[in-house]
Amino acid sequence: MRTESDFIDLYEDHYSDLAGQVSAYLGDASEAQDMVQEAFLRAWQRWDRIGVYDQPLAWVRRVAWNLATNRHRRNQVARRFLLKQRDPEGVPAVNPDHIALHEALQKVGARQRKAIVMHYMGDMSVADIAEVCGVRAGTVKSWLHRGRKELAGLLGDDPRPPADKTPTRQRTFEGGNHS
Structure with a gap:
């Protein structure tokens, strides 16, 4: 059986290459990284069995590609569904x-x-x-x-009338002394 150190080496040696391949397939680097990380996580959870394989990387690669293929299929189904949909009625257009x-x-x-x-x-x-x-x-x-x-x-919908910018005149009263 291989050790934890062997798993770490496998991950460090092959993660980037495998993520690059899956990214090219999916067209989304972030999603590809998720798929490959999930594949390595599953390998780690079963490392007592996977670690004794002659080529544990083959198992990780197969899982990563299966995950990516399933995601790609789901995305295609979703795209086809969305293309068939009409715009919902009652939703106002952006104006x-x-x-x-x-x-x-x-x-x-x-x-x-x-x-x-x-x-x-x-x-x-x-x-x-x-x-x-x-x-x-x-x-x-x-x-x-x-x-x-x-x-x-x-x-520009301020309900108050705009302030008059003209200087106010002093009122003068006729008659009387207003000091």
């Missing part, structure tokens, strides 16, 4: 207002953005948001107020 809102939300502070999204898009109550965030309801109300105010300014 300039959606894009402007998304961009404005990215400029709002994280707490305010989270509260606004949870409340208006997630349809959560102030109490529910407070519970999820671990804060008081008053804090959530404050976040919502500040977030709405900031969004209104970013979107």
